[in-house]
Amino acid sequence: MFWRIFMRLALTPLATLLILSLAGCGSTESIKPPTQTQTAIVQGDATTIFWLDERQGFPEILSEHVLMGDYGQYSTEYHWRKGIVREIHRDGEVMMDDKLTHQSFVIRYDSEGQAVYQQNRLDGDMRPLRNTDLELYYQQAEKALVQARELKKNGQQFFQGYWSEGILEECDTGREKKLSFEVALPNFIVQRLNQEDNFIAAVGNVGRKTNTVDAIIALNNDSEDCFERPTF
Secondary structure (H helix, E strand, O other): OHHHHHHHHHHHHHHHHHHHHHHHHHHHHHOOOOEEEEEEEEEOOEEEEEEEEEEOOEEEEEEEEEEOHHHEEEEEEEEEEOOEEEEEEEEEEEEEOOEEEEEEEEEEEOOOOOEEEEEEEEOOEEOOOOHHHHHHHHHHHHHHHHHHHHHHHOOOEEEEEEEEOOEEEEOOOOOEEEEEEOOOOOHHHHHHHHHOOEEEEEEEEEOOOEEEEEEEEEEEEOOOOOOOOOOO
16 A cells, blocks of 8 residues: 555656646647748839748738838838738838828727727827728738738749849848849949949849849949848
């Protein structure tokens, strides 16, 4: 009788440790990092760069940087939960009433897609958003996600770096790559690439040793900073 009680007491901590260990392994294996995508598109005078995080096929965060030339530029961060848009942040310069206006807002939605919180500032002044605006920005989030996924599906990758003497040093990785141009470039761009050190951002294909350029997004001198993912 004493021996059975002793064995039960001795085995209980061991069994507990084993259960905790197995539980720990299971929880670690179930948490997978999100799949990250960087892509971009040029449409007329507007350029949009996307950073997309997805986990098990569901969107989590989509960041975008939109460049519109003389019409302004802004950054947005969209958040999803269980496939539903739940939060939008935006900050930048947009054209309103024929003049550039600084806009900054945050909107939160419930699980039914209804706005439950908003804070909107125009040139520093609080201005409530209309219901039509709240619906519009929700639709913009869904449209941006469809567009980013379509670009990803078509193999359109965004990359950037510093170009010197025929070699590109990538911003994100520091790796040195060659560039292959799939588009016919104007003579002045060819001359600049041949004669000067440049910062270049482009959309195309990222390879192990060579990146292929389908479209140039930015070409500036080598003092230009790399595009950074917007965070709010």
